Amino acid sequence: MIEQLSVFLENQPGRLAQACRTLGNAGINMRALMVADTEQFGVVRVICDRPNTAKTVLEAAGFGVSVTGVYAVETPDRPGGLADVLEALGTAGLNVEYAYCFLEPGENAAVNVLKIDEGDARDVLEAAGYRVLRPEDLYEPDDPS
Amino acid sequence: MFQPQWEAMSREKLEAVQVERLNAVLTRVYERVPFYTRAFDEHGVRPQVASLDDVGQLPFTVKDDLRSNYPYGMFAAPRRDIVRVHASSGTTGQITVVGYTQTDIDNWADLMARTLASAGATADDVVQVAYGYGLFTGGLGVHYGAERLGAITIPISGGNTKRQVQVLQDFGTTVLACTPSYSLLLAETAEEMGVDLSSLPLRAGVFGAEPWSENMRAQIEQKLSVTAIDIYGLSEVLGPGVASECSEQHGLHVNEDHFLIEIVDPETLQPVEDGEYGEVVFTTLTKEGIPVIRYRTRDISRIIPGECPCGRVFRRMERVSGRSDDMLIIRGVNVFPSQIEQVLTGIEGVAPHYQVILGRKGSMDTVDVHVEVAADTEFDEIRELEELQRRVRSEIQSALAVSIGVRLVEPRSIERSEGKARRVVDQRGDA
Ligand SMILES: [Zn+2]
Numbered sequence: 001m002i003e004q005l006s007v008f009l010e011n012q013p014g015r016l017a018q019a020c021r022t023l024g025n026a027g028i029n030m031r032a033l034m035v036a037d038t039e040q041f042g043v044v045r046v047i048c049d050r051p052n053t054a055k056t057v058l059e060a061a062g063f064g065v066s067v068t069g070v071y072a073v074e075t076p077d078r079p080g081g082l083a084d085v086l087e088a089l090g091t092a093g094l095n096v097e098y099a100y101c102f103l104e105p106g107e108n109a110a111v112n113v114l115k116i117d118e119g120d121a122r123d124v125l126e127a128a129g130y131r132v133l134r135p136e137d138l139y140e141p142d143d144p145s
Numbered sequence: 146m147f148q149p150q151w152e153a154m155s156r157e158k159l160e161a162v163q164v165e166r167l168n169a170v171l172t173r174v175y176e177r178v179p180f181y182t183r184a185f186d187e188h189g190v191r192p193q194v195a196s197l198d199d200v201g202q203l204p205f206t207v208k209d210d211l212r213s214n215y216p217y218g219m220f221a222a223p224r225r226d227i228v229r230v231h232a233s234s235g236t237t238g239q240i241t242v243v244g245y246t247q248t249d250i251d252n253w254a255d256l257m258a259r260t261l262a263s264a265g266a267t268a269d270d271v272v273q274v275a276y277g278y279g280l281f282t283g284g285l286g287v288h289y290g291a292e293r294l295g296a297i298t299i300p301i302s303g304g305n306t307k308r309q310v311q312v313l314q315d316f317g318t319t320v321l322a323c324t325p326s327y328s329l330l331l332a333e334t335a336e337e338m339g340v341d342l343s344s345l346p347l348r349a350g351v352f353g354a355e356p357w358s359e360n361m362r363a364q365i366e367q368k369l370s371v372t373a374i375d376i377y378g379l380s381e382v383l384g385p386g387v388a389s390e391c392s393e394q395h396g397l398h399v400n401e402d403h404f405l406i407e408i409v410d411p412e413t414l415q416p417v418e419d420g421e422y423g424e425v426v427f428t429t430l431t432k433e434g435i436p437v438i439r440y441r442t443r444d445i446s447r448i449i450p451g452e453c454p455c456g457r458v459f460r461r462m463e464r465v466s467g468r469s470d471d472m473l474i475i476r477g478v479n480v481f482p483s484q485i486e487q488v489l490t491g492i493e494g495v496a497p498h499y500q501v502i503l504g505r506k507g508s509m510d511t512v513d514v515h516v517e518v519a520a521d522t523e524f525d526e527i528r529e530l531e532e533l534q535r536r537v538r539s540e541i542q543s544a545l546a547v548s549i550g551v552r553l554v555e556p557r558s559i560e561r562s563e564g565k566a567r568r569v570v571d572q573r574g575d576a
Contacts, residue, residue, distance in 0.1 A: 006525035008518060010554055036527055040534065041553055043527055064518055064556040068525040115525070 001069040002135055003051040004113070007044045008064035011037075016044060019063060023048060026057040031139050032102040032113065045100070047072075047113065049140040071114045071121055072133040077103060082112050088128040094119050111138070147262035147294065148255060151402050152457045159458055160197060162402055166430035167200070168193055174436050177221045180214055181438065200405065200428070201416060205439045211241040211381060222246050222433045232280040233380040240280075243380050244434035250289065252431055256386035256400050257290020263391045263398070263455075264349045264374040266320045268295030271346075273313060275323035275331070276354065277303040282384025283354050287322045290386065296320070303327065306334045313347060314340055321350040325357040325365060325373070332368040343370040351376050353385055356465060356483075360490040362394075375464055381440055382427045388462055396449040396461030403431045406462065407439070408448055410479060411469035422447045422481065424469040425462065443469045445481050473569060475503070476510050478547045482568045485514060488540045494519050494533050498559045503571045510573060512549040514541060520556040 009015045016035070023030060023046075032047040048054050051067055058065045075081035082101060089096060097115040104111060111133065114121070125132050135141045146152045154162075174181040175192035184204040185192050194200060211219055220227065227244040234240045245253065266272065272291035276283030284302055291298040301312055303323065309331055312318065321328065328350055335342050350369060353376035365373045377397050378387040387404055388397035399406045405428040408417050417423040425442045445468065449461040467483025474480070482501055489497045496517040504511040516537055523529065530553060538551040560567060 004525075006523075008522070008524040008530075008555055010552075010558070038527060038531060041530065043524055043530070045525070059520070062555065062557055064520060064522060064524055066522065066524045068523070 002047065002072045002113070002133065002138060004068045004070045005044075005046040005048065005051055005054055005058070006066050006068050007046065007058060009042045009044055011039075011041055016042075018061070019044065019058060022058055022061045022063070023054055026054070028054045028057065029139075032100070032111070034100045034113075036098070045113075047139060050142045051139070052142045068115070071116060071125065072138055073112045073114065073125055074109050074131045074133060075112055077108050077110045081110055085112055085114070085125070085128075085130060088130075089114075089116065089121060089124060092119070092124040094121055094124060146457070147259045152259065152398075152459065154402075154458055156458055159401060163405060163430060164194060164196060166402075167197075167405065167428065170428070170430055170432070170436045171203075171438070173221050173433070174438060178219055180210060180219060184438075197405075200407065200439070203428075203439055205414065205426070205441055206437045207441050208241065208381065208443075211243075212239050215239070216242040217244070219435050219437075220244050221436050227434055229285075230280075231282045231285075231380050231384065233282075241381065246433040249432055249434050252403060253286060253383060253386055254289040254293035256383070256403060257286055258293040259290075259400065260351060260376055260386055260389040261287075261290055261294050261296070261320065261322075263389050263457075264320065264351050265372065265392060266291075266294060266296060266349065270294075270296040270319045271299065271317050272296045272320045272322060273299045273301055273309070273316070273318040275301055275303055275309055275321065275327060276385075282378070282380045283322075283324075286378070286384040286386060287351070291320075291322075306331055307338065310335045310338055310340055313342075314345060317346050319346050319348055321347060321369070321371065323350075323352065324354050325352040325361055326355060328352060328365050328369060328373075329361075332365075342368070345370075347371055349374065351389070353377055356467075358487060358490045359464075377462070377465065379442060379444075381437060382429060382442070383432070387427065391453060391455040391457060393453055393455055396453070396463055398453065398455075398457045398459040398461050401459045404429055406448070406460065408446065408462075409441075411445075411472055412474065412479065417447075419448045420450045422466070422479065422484070425465070441469075445469055445472070445483070471568075473501070473503070475512055475545075475547050478545070480512075480545050480547055484544050485541055488544050489516060489537070492533075492537060492540065494522055494529075495537060495553075496520075496556065499568065500559050501569045503569065503573050505573045512547065513552055514549055515552050515554045515559065517556055517559055518553050522556075 030048040034045045036043045055065045099114045101110050101112040171192035188204045190202050226246045229245045232240045232242045274287045278284030350371040350373045362373045374390045376389045378385040388399040390397050407426040408423040411424040425444045427440050429436045444465045446462045467481040498517045500515045502513040
């Protein structure tokens, strides 16, 4: 599973910039970022290097942060790529809470991030022939210390 | 019940007793206390009532009246009949003195015995009195009650927490009396000393003299393995023994044969309906040393409507939820910020840190309550956060009876201050 940061943000100008700046100042590189917005507040989902260090850094700067386990699946960058993945999960009866994707520059593949609460999605995805990414495929993991 | 002949008497009989006792005390203060002679004359009221409906005509007494008649000016008994004094220091530092005759001390012992009995204590119990002894009413108040009940009474007073734990263990204490916060300190100390409180005979606690919440009760009951009973009193009226919870733990029965309780709107001073919040006002019905007529406590509470399954006739007041000095008026409704805090302590996922922002849209007041999300929240669960927001909003609205907006704000984002937190930001004048 991939460790994703979920950062709680009040809908306030500049708050997202502050969160990004905080990570930047700590030398933490971001791979992907997705904002989920409601009328009152937002939650920013971030995949970045050293996620647990990033959490500590953000918390020290006053942000509310949790680390969430998500799946990252590589699919060929072509029409219907994500639909195939979702259908495979649906057939296995697995419910996807949310999904977003990003492209790795220079590679002809998309990375799909999936939040799936129940069941063992890894087996289902691998049985369907997908490559489920490990943390080190995507970002620099935290020091084991 | 320690005195079922009083505690479970009929409502009609009780009200007859109240009227009779009230008239006696009105005569007493009118004849003996110059302050009341003046107050009744200035209001143009006779110190007599035909029924409890007439109580609203009587003048109020406030803390300042006790201060300006310091030390003995409010006493209604000759000096030679006074056998004890207690004193309380106000926030301003100036103390007020209250005096007790032998009859007062006797009644007080009965009332505190009732209180301990309502926590389940009997003559077979061992009561550790860890309230301070001295000018403060807590220690001696509980002490006389425990003796009246016939329990073994340990006058250990406050402080020296390690010794408290030792005594708790060695003397087989079954009932603990102290402030709620001290009970938690005691539990922590016991833990540090390696004493397992749940293995001891301790089973009940009577806690009062400071505000506490349902959350704190749950903590105390779990850490000390006790049933935690809330007790209420103030020295100007008596000391502990004015009101106490029963085993139902749902509201504090006011000893109405000794004290008349009213809940009034702190602004208009008119009585509010049963069930509505307002300032608690007491008239002492039997006190000889220093009776008070319609004493404004500044405490905010309400009468819990309906009868209690325990069989006591006395009405119940809710746990005190704040001070009238903090009251806000929103769209004509009285609102006490502490009620918001009480709601928040009962909701998991939010911190009890909040700020009330008052604004104005056209001619309407708007209220937005900013509430901190707890730092350990699962922030990824947006639906749960939205659900949390809805829940906070509906619970605050039903507690305040005013429609409000709720905004969830980031953990630790509301300013903390050393002294009084800045709970209310009034922007109504800015528009
Ligand atoms: Zn009861």
